[in-house]
Every structure is written in C-alpha cells, then in structure tokens.
Amino acid sequence: MSSNLSSEYSENTCVVCFKDVTIYSIGDCDHPVCYDCSTRMRVLCRQNECPICRQDLPKVIFTKEVRPFRDLNNYTYLMDKKFKICFESAAIQTAYNKLLEHICLLCSSRPAFRTFQNLKDHMKKEHELQYCNLCVDNLKIFTGERRCYTRAQLALHKRKGDPEDRSHRGHPLCEFCDERYMDTDELYRHLRRDHLFCHFCDADGFHRYYRSLLKQFPASARIPTL
Template structure:
C-alpha cells in the first residue's frame, strides 16, 4: 500500500521542479516530467534529451493522463515542428503558447507582447521598472519568472545580490573595464581573453592580470628578465625570460656581433655563500685549522701527534695513528697463536695415542650405551674364556706325578 502511494505521489509531482503536474511530457523512454520543464529544456535551452535517463528524445508528447509513449497516436496530434513537440489537444497547445509569450503582470489587465524587448520597454515607460541585463542574457527562464527592480534595487542587485536570494552575491566587476559579468567564471574568461597576464607566474599558480601590455612589460623587468635590444623592443611575450641563463643564451644567439661579445654574453656570475667558522664548529665539523687553534691556545694534550721541538703549529696526521693500531693488532694476534701452541707442547709421550687407538676411542664414544655395556660384559677379565694368556691349572690332574 505504501509503495503504491509513493508511486502515485511521484507521478503527480515533477522530478525536476517538484511541482504538481497537470500536463505531462512523455518521450520514448516513458519518463514523465511536467510540460513547463520540458518546454524550458527544448525551447529555451535547446536540450532534447531526457532529464532522467539522458536519452536523446527526437519527439515529445504533451498529455493530461499518463500512458505508454508507444500507445499514443502522436501522428494525429497538433505539432510544433520546430521543437518536435506534439499536443494531445488544442487546450494544451494554447497553454504552451501562452507560456512562451511575454506578459506584463503589473497592469490591471494582463498585457501580452510578442517579444521580450516590447515588454521591457513597457515596464520601463509605464512602471519605471528595470530588469538586469546580465540575468536576461544568460538565464534561460520564462518572461513571467523575470525579476523587475527600481533603480536602487537594481544597483543593489548588481553589486551585492538580492536579499531574498542568498545564492546570488552580485555580479563581479572588472576593474579595468568597469563592467560587470554574470559570475566569476565569466569574469575570468574576460580577463584572459581581453587583458594580459604573466605566463611565468600563471604557471606557478598566481592570478595577476594587467590592463595592457606596458604594465606587463614592467612586471617582466621587475620579476623576470626582459630583452629590449634591437627588434625585441617592439615584440611582445617572446622577449621575456624566466631565468638569467635563458636570457644570456638569447642575447648570445640573437644580439652578439662577434665571438668576443658572444663569449661575454655567455658569462654568468656565480655567487657562493660560506658559513662562518664558528657555525661549522657548532655543527660538529672539524678541520685542520681547529687543531691549529687548539694548539695555539695550549689546549692540546700530550698524546700522539703532539709537536716536537717547540713547534708553534701542527696538523693532525691519521697515518701515524693507523700504523700504531696495525702494529698493536699484529702483536695481539701473535700472542694468541703462541697461547694456542702451549697446551700441545705440554703433553707427554705417554699421553699420545696411535691412530688405531684414537679411532677405537672415537668409535667407543659414538656407540650407544647398551652396546658399550655389552662389550664390557664380553670383555670381563675374570672369565677364563676371555683370557688371552696361558691358562695355569689350579690343581694337578689325578695320577700325575710331580717333578722335582
């Protein structure tokens, strides 16, 4: 129920102006709008597409009740051939024509004119009211939607806008021409088309304009480089340069009479800025001069590199220190090698093993524990079977005589 209600509400109100629709405008896409918005688009703005789906509409039908466009016999309807608008009856056609006619609403009896200029003349002579020329030129609206002002209200409208319309802040003024334009975009177009600007500063984002070229040339002299030699004095823009290098190259190529002058024009003054010694010292930078000053003030220690024989100044030498460090490292490595040889020399001859014994010991250590225990049981010296020497009988066999 709610969806049906919302659909009916949408169909009763125009999607563009949100006003209640009594006459619909339909195209082949079947998106309805009110006939006022459709007339404004097709007649005043010369836009023949659908405001909803942007599909190009070659024909539009004005009807009182909604229906599918394909079901309408629009070939039989009255037609405005210039704008391809068809009307379902004559009453709708009459409303369409009345919508476009200029009409004075201030008179007791509404007066209709054939042209807007006639209405403007009538309002000025009969009612002392004026319309804004800029608004009438750029705003595509119907005549009855135009605003009319007295002289004071018109001046306020042009400078500051209307009190009841906060979206309009007046028409911006060109200070060179003393003319106003519709908005800032139109003013910018005028400045770039009819006045001058620096193409170097414009590339950097600066928005500065000049009324004529002499003022721009003064800017080139002050902020850039301007060539005024020979025929360059009568040229515009092409004899201005951003950097001194480009300026020197131009003079060498275009205004050099001989090689010497060309060489002179190619010379560029280069300036170097050095920081003070105190600043460099504070930043952690040291030099030989710092050591010289330290020695002269008596702040040098008695370490390596101290001057001999009462010298007044000296320079720090890194090579001597490197040689001493290398000698110390060599002595330390020799001592380490000597300490490694000492345990080998302390071993006795009995402690040395043969290769077979060493291999057996290694196998013994690498064997599992239960295997080592088994070998121990097999090699029990108390067992007579395991003895390797001669077996001595413990008692004499019976019947054997002893020898003396």
C-alpha cells in the first residue's frame, strides 16, 4: 500500500467524515484520516483503534502530507504524551489545541476557558444560556460543536428535539421517575433494569412496564407461591 499511498488519497477527502483534509493522521496501519476524526477518537472517545481497519495504534502522527508511517516515524516530533499524538510542526500542534479549546463564541474577545465546566458557568451567568446535560454526557463532540439554549429552547429540545434537526426527536421521559434519557435505547435499558414488566406480555410483544406490581394488581391477583 505504501507505494500508492499518496495517489490513493489524493482527493484530500477523509474516508471517515468525508470532509476536506488539511491535516492527516497516520498510524502504523498507514490508513490516513483527518486529524479531527483521529482527535475525536483518541481524546474524546479514548479509543486508539484505526477507524478504518480497527488496528490498535499506539501512536499517530499528524502531518500535512500523506506518507508511509515507517518514513514519518524516523523523525523527532512535538508530542502530546498523554494521547500519543505526534505533530509534524508547531502550527499543526496549535490547530490540534484549538480543536480542544473551550471558547465562548458570543463574546467579542472569544475568551478560552480552562475547563468545559468553566465555560458552562460563563454561558449561564453572562448569556443566560445552557447546554443540554444529556447531550454533554453522551455526545462525543468538540466543545465548539455543542449548542447552547435559552430555558424555553432547552425545554423544547428535551421534549421534541431541535426544529432544524429532524434526526433528534427529543429525550424520552420515564414516566415513573420523571427523568429523561438520551434516546429510546437508553430509556429501554433503564426500564428493563429499574422497573417491572410482565414476562408473559413481554413474550407476546407487549412491552409494558410498571412502577410496582403491588400498585398495578390487587392483592387477590398476586401469583400464588408454589
């Protein structure tokens, strides 16, 4: 693969996210992906596998040019030691750091905060805006990709989703706990784990859940102990 590496990926399109690539990430498997996808996997998701072949990559190199890893690995680089990411230049390291910044996009000075919690506090105090905690906890995206809401917008987002994003239909509610979950799969796991259901109805395809069997059925209808 190494002899045809540059020509095979000459279209400058990431095969994972299909965005134009300005900085490549290359590991031992020689599959180049964009540094956004690589950073998302290694830093946000804490997964070191190649997103194409799933080979474990102990180290990746961020570079402007697609070259075989064995050639790139012959040099000394700037490095993020925690996530084992090498940078071909200081400019590439700066671009990587900007991906992970917690910046307020509403302030003209664009202040950067040390932690995401600091940014959350700033947005609430200075702009009266909030992030959705369910989305924050479950979506592995960069801070700059997260959306803030007014109180009314956040309530609508939780109930029905965002008007311009038809893929998100809100966060479903557990009527017993009065608590919302990220999606229907998470709600289903919660119901199976923390609430009661009739195995006979469940086997017939009727997915009904109950807070308590004692509240659902009268005492005379309890199943007798054999």
